[in-house]
Amino acid sequence: MLPKPTEAELNILSILWQQGPSTVRQVYEVVSQTKEVGYTTILKLMQIMAEKGLVSRDESSKSHIYKASQSQQKTQKNLLEDLLERAFSGSRRQLVLQALNTDSVSKEELAEIRALLDSLEAS
Amino acid sequence: MLPKPTEAELNILSILWQQGPSTVRQVYEVVSQTKEVGYTTILKLMQIMAEKGLVSRDESSKSHIYKASQSQQKTQKNLLEDLLERAFSGSRRQLVLQALNTDSVSKEELAEIRALLDSLEAS
DNA sequence: TTCTATCAACGAAACGTTTCGTAGGAGAAT
């Protein structure tokens, strides 16, 4: 089982999911737009992530190419289930209610969720 | 603004929410049922939490009585919004879909969520 | 009063995460 990614690691994974397999330089360019950080910091993080199995890398070219080992959806699911246990005492209902308890949900999103509810109820 | 509680801190907060205001000893008794840990570890954690403002304490008796500063709901909301940003790129829809994408949701829960959708859509 | 149990406070060790400086190698440019 893969370990839970840390905050910095998750940030890098997000970039890999968005951009697809990337070099350290490519990830660094994105990160440094938001955050002042050194190149070797990102390199080191990605090396550690490779050790942990969070990413795999292709070393055939001089600049290694990294990609996320797990899909974004699978990782999202894991993190959500983790939060469910740690903060919601396993109450999925409470989590969903909290997630929807905001005014920034569009009609379209509501419709989409309804559709999911329908398909769940059908099975 | 209160800092995001760490893992160990959240565990203690959960106990305080469940049991109401408690002494270190009372929290320790609960924690030690699950986890082998020393009393002073819990004490130190709760002292730090008091410094951070995560808990407040009544020092009038010899055994100080600690209580969570924020409600469970408010904290849940904060943690969920944090995860929404960090792991779901702000896509609330994706988060809710992932949360419901499991077979362990009862009919009653689905109905409850539907009701919430109705009230959201009404406003 | 003296002993015992319980408590808060403190400091520091142990551990994990994040940071980056430095070194060394490989390839491109001069």
Added chain:
DNA sequence: ATTCTCCTACGAAACGTTTCGTTGATAGAA
């Protein structure tokens, strides 16, 4: 060939979290 640039690897510092041993105070029991 020498220099310049870009890359990986490594080690360690800096920082935050978690752990607990020790100390000193206080209250209750003997």
